[in-house]
Amino acid sequence: MSTWMVVEDEPDLYDTLLAMFDIWSVDGVAFTNGLDAIRWIDDVDADPNGISLPELAVLDIRLPGASGPEIGHRLRKSPLLRNIAIVLMTAYRLTPHQEREVIAMAQADALLYKPLPAPKEFHARLTNAVRNRQSGV
Secondary structure, three states: OEEEEEEOOOHHHHHHHHHHHHHOOEEEEEEOOHHHHHHHHHHHHHOOOOOOOOOEEEEEOOOOOOOHHHHHHHHHHOOOOOOOEEEEEEOOOOOHHHHHHHHHHHOOOEEEEOOOOOHHHHHHHHHHHHHHHHHOO
């Protein structure tokens, strides 16, 4: 079974994402703020024993504590988690320059705007991000 990470502070979307993970037979590592996510990454780096490492991180851009791009940046510095796929998501409309900035900071594989696509398309986009990252595309 795959494990995916999600960091989302909006309660309804947080619950919806975890429900979709369950339907897709994906284990979820989930956080509602950026600082908890970064602390978890630090804990994994310090002692990865018994932890199922995620293949994907789905990160809201605007979060309390630390932003999605900051979390993505921290993931890329992790010796254990640096190669996972990162998908950023936001409800805010970004300029093309802002899009490039957040993608570059997180070294993200994709940026999705909310409302998110229908579940089937959303799943396809997430699995494609994982597949492309794993194949080095």
